Amino acid sequence: xxxLQVALGARSYPIYIxxxxxxxxxxxxPHLRGCQVMIVTNETVGPLYLESVQAAxxxxxxxxxxxxxxxxxxxxxxxxxIFDDLLAARFARDCTLIALGGGVIxxxxxxxxxxxxxxxxxxxxxxxxxxxxxxxxxxxTGINHPAGKNMIGAFHQPRAVIVDTETLKTLPDRELSAxxxxxxxxxxxxxxGFLVWLESNMSxxxxxxxxxxxxxxxxxxxxxxxxxxxxxxxxxxxxLLNLGHTFGHAIETGLGYGAWLHGEAVAVGICLAAALSARxxxxxxxxxxxxxxxIAAAGLxxxxxxxxxxxxxxxxxxxxxxxxxxxxxxxxxxxLGEAVITSTFxxxxxxxxxx
Amino acid sequence: xxxLQVALGARSYPIYIxxxxxxxxxxxxPHLRGCQVMIVTNETVGPLYLESVQAAxxxxxxxxxxxxxxxxxxxxxxxxxIFDDLLAARFARDCTLIALGGGVIxxxxxxxxxxxxxxxxxxxxxxxxxxxxxxxxxxxTGINHPAGKNMIGAFHQPRAVIVDTETLKTLPDRELSAxxxxxxxxxxxxxxGFLVWLESNMSxxxxxxxxxxxxxxxxxxxxxxxxxxxxxxxxxxxxLLNLGHTFGHAIETGLGYGAWLHGEAVAVGICLAAALSARxxxxxxxxxxxxxxxIAAAGLxxxxxxxxxxxxxxxxxxxxxxxxxxxxxxxxxxxLGEAVITSTFxxxxxxxxxx
Numbered sequence: 001x002x003x004l005q006v007a008l009g010a011r012s013y014p015i016y017i018x019x020x021x022x023x024x025x026x027x028x029x030p031h032l033r034g035c036q037v038m039i040v041t042n043e044t045v046g047p048l049y050l051e052s053v054q055a056a057x058x059x060x061x062x063x064x065x066x067x068x069x070x071x072x073x074x075x076x077x078x079x080x081x082i083f084d085d086l087l088a089a090r091f092a093r094d095c096t097l098i099a100l101g102g103g104v105i106x107x108x109x110x111x112x113x114x115x116x117x118x119x120x121x122x123x124x125x126x127x128x129x130x131x132x133x134x135x136x137x138x139x140x141t142g143i144n145h146p147a148g149k150n151m152i153g154a155f156h157q158p159r160a161v162i163v164d165t166e167t168l169k170t171l172p173d174r175e176l177s178a179x180x181x182x183x184x185x186x187x188x189x190x191x192x193g194f195l196v197w198l199e200s201n202m203s204x205x206x207x208x209x210x211x212x213x214x215x216x217x218x219x220x221x222x223x224x225x226x227x228x229x230x231x232x233x234x235x236x237x238x239x240l241l242n243l244g245h246t247f248g249h250a251i252e253t254g255l256g257y258g259a260w261l262h263g264e265a266v267a268v269g270i271c272l273a274a275a276l277s278a279r280x281x282x283x284x285x286x287x288x289x290x291x292x293x294x295i296a297a298a299g300l301x302x303x304x305x306x307x308x309x310x311x312x313x314x315x316x317x318x319x320x321x322x323x324x325x326x327x328x329x330x331x332x333x334x335x336l337g338e339a340v341i342t343s344t345f346x347x348x349x350x351x352x353x354x355x
Numbered sequence: 356x357x358x359l360q361v362a363l364g365a366r367s368y369p370i371y372i373x374x375x376x377x378x379x380x381x382x383x384x385p386h387l388r389g390c391q392v393m394i395v396t397n398e399t400v401g402p403l404y405l406e407s408v409q410a411a412x413x414x415x416x417x418x419x420x421x422x423x424x425x426x427x428x429x430x431x432x433x434x435x436x437i438f439d440d441l442l443a444a445r446f447a448r449d450c451t452l453i454a455l456g457g458g459v460i461x462x463x464x465x466x467x468x469x470x471x472x473x474x475x476x477x478x479x480x481x482x483x484x485x486x487x488x489x490x491x492x493x494x495x496t497g498i499n500h501p502a503g504k505n506m507i508g509a510f511h512q513p514r515a516v517i518v519d520t521e522t523l524k525t526l527p528d529r530e531l532s533a534x535x536x537x538x539x540x541x542x543x544x545x546x547x548g549f550l551v552w553l554e555s556n557m558s559x560x561x562x563x564x565x566x567x568x569x570x571x572x573x574x575x576x577x578x579x580x581x582x583x584x585x586x587x588x589x590x591x592x593x594x595l596l597n598l599g600h601t602f603g604h605a606i607e608t609g610l611g612y613g614a615w616l617h618g619e620a621v622a623v624g625i626c627l628a629a630a631l632s633a634r635x636x637x638x639x640x641x642x643x644x645x646x647x648x649x650i651a652a653a654g655l656x657x658x659x660x661x662x663x664x665x666x667x668x669x670x671x672x673x674x675x676x677x678x679x680x681x682x683x684x685x686x687x688x689x690x691l692g693e694a695v696i697t698s699t700f701x702x703x704x705x706x707x708x709x710x
Binding site for chain 2: 019076080083084087088090114116117118119140142145147148150151152153154155156233319
């Protein structure tokens with residue numbers, strides 16, 4: 001087992017990474033204040049892992065809240081069911097939520113923890129690669145609004161993140177690839193060496209080689225933990241983690257939540273960011289091609305779906321949270337391995353990149 | 356104008372108290388980060404004061420979100436309309452919400468500010484006595500769940516509280532009395548001298564004498580600001596402010612939200628707390644009578660409504676947030692002017708106080 005630390009003063013917490021961790025009770029215990037535990041999971045993950053987690057917590061008052069599976073259910077109404085279950089169980093302020101599932105479950109359970117009785121503890125047990133390397137770390141929680149992704153939410157840090165790499169064995173191929181989009185993102189924004197390593201190990205990762213996956217998760221979580229520790233509330237550099245996300249959120253909102261996986265939308269977003277960076281003279285055409293090749297090698301799309309015209313994309317991007325005072329800010333690439341936040345790109349260049 | 360300060364480090368903010376303040380643009384301006392402002396108000400308060408606030412903010416991009424009036428609308432669905440309005444206006448992270456209304460509007464707008472794009476600024480402009488002396492100060496925000504009051508919410512401090520005492524001129528008598536319940540509360544928990552002053556000035560207060568009302572608001576806000584500065588997140592003494600509230604919330608939930616005003620339920624709650632305190636030997640029967648007389652003098656009820664049996668009250672109280680690990684904790688009175696938080700009272704004594 002590997003342990004990383006997210007350094008946030010009184011809100012610091014460990015990330016445990018290893019095989020078989022979700023069944024190990026000693027990883028949960030130090031992070032539980034009371035004896036009431038609500039496991040929030042979904043109809044796909046529940047049948048696979050709920051029993052193991054329950055077994056690890058036996059002797060405590062453990063309940064479960066089982067939600068439908070999919071980004072299209074990351075809504076206010078489905079979120080509200082968690083409160084129904086917490087109140088039906090009469091759970092008090094010192095209870096703990098456990099988010100057992102992918103990014104959607106982590107975001108919804110985390111946001112419910114932020115709001116139940118004005119804030120209770122929660123533990124992330126991510127079961128998808130995407131959640132393990134990205135959404136479970138850093139305390140961003142929330143739900144979608146028909147007008148935009150994650151528009152309603154809170155910063156609420158978990159007490160611990162328990163990454164059980166065994167869960168990747170049951171992950172559908174498409175979800176594995178989607179997770180690799182976020183793994184690649186870390187290389188693009190901050191670590192050219194990691195990008196090289198990912199390129200040479202892509203077939204091992206796709207073949208689910210446990211050692212390669214563990215290393216990729218560790219390095220990703222390390223970078224994420226560093227950036228979050230520097231800027232918890234995204235007043236500065238944390239926004240670098242949004243490489244590909246402004247484009248990606250527009251794709252997700254435009255196609256309807258759940259049509260594409262988040263990681264797939266981000267993958268295309270990274271390609272679009274690279275293309276726009278080339279128009280600003282920061283990347284060569286060869287580097288843009290290299291970016292697309294790397295993304296494609298992970299089994300991911302590299303171009304916008306036909307139904308999303310440049311006009312529609314611009315409209316959707318205008319609602320993004322990264323728009324501050326009417327000014328669209330994007331994360332672009334100075335080099336492969338170095339991202340910057342900027343709003344100094346021409347509307348024309350942006351349009352051309354989307355066309 | 357009187358200015359008090361809520362001392363919370365980086366989250367400190369002023370409370371301005373005076374006549375005609377809601378039209379004074381210079382009180383808003385220092386607290387606005389961007390130029391987008393959404394005024395959240397209701398169908399009763401809007402027609403009275405919305406125009407004045409809009410006029411004070413002219414030259415900015417000012418919109419309004421007008422909700423139905425009443426505690427029974429403090430729900431998830433009505434709360435969600437604020438996000439619809441914010442997103443229809445495409446408001447960015449640096450926009451500001453203004454809560455113009457009573458406690459329900461302040462709680463809902465504040466909670467929307469806590470969650471919109473994971474947290475934006477807001478300003479409280481309370482227009483009821485209850486909101487001016489209590490709910491607008493201290494950062495408690497939230498909405499009701501059918502199973503319990505304020506069960507879903509957040510701690511989110513406003514940037515400023517603007518108390519315009521002129522708004523009390525249009526306040527219905529019943530709401531004035533409800534506000535006085537919270538004013539009396541401060542005397543009961545921490546300031547016997549204030550209690551004496553309130554007793555001798557009750558007829559002036561009920562006659563809406565501006566000077567008496569201003570003094571009552573100032574002293575109340577002072578005590579609230581002190582307690583909040585000591586314990587922002589209610590891990591200790593802030594719970595003293597809940598005198599009468601565990602009983603009161605049970606009454607509100609039991610009768611259906613809106614049947615009684617919050618202040619009316621708290622008034623009965625204070626009487627019940629006094630009665631239980633007498634059973635513990637802390638108050639004399641004469642002091643319990645004195646408490647009831649004071650509450651009644653403010654035009655408030657002093658006994659439970661008939662339909663709420665002791666059994667039903669105990670059931671409703673068991674869901675209260677102050678229940679920690681199955682143990683019901685109550686705020687009781689050591690003396691008139693000194694409250695304590697305790698769970699060492701017999702179930703029998705509690706039952707008898709409710710009977």
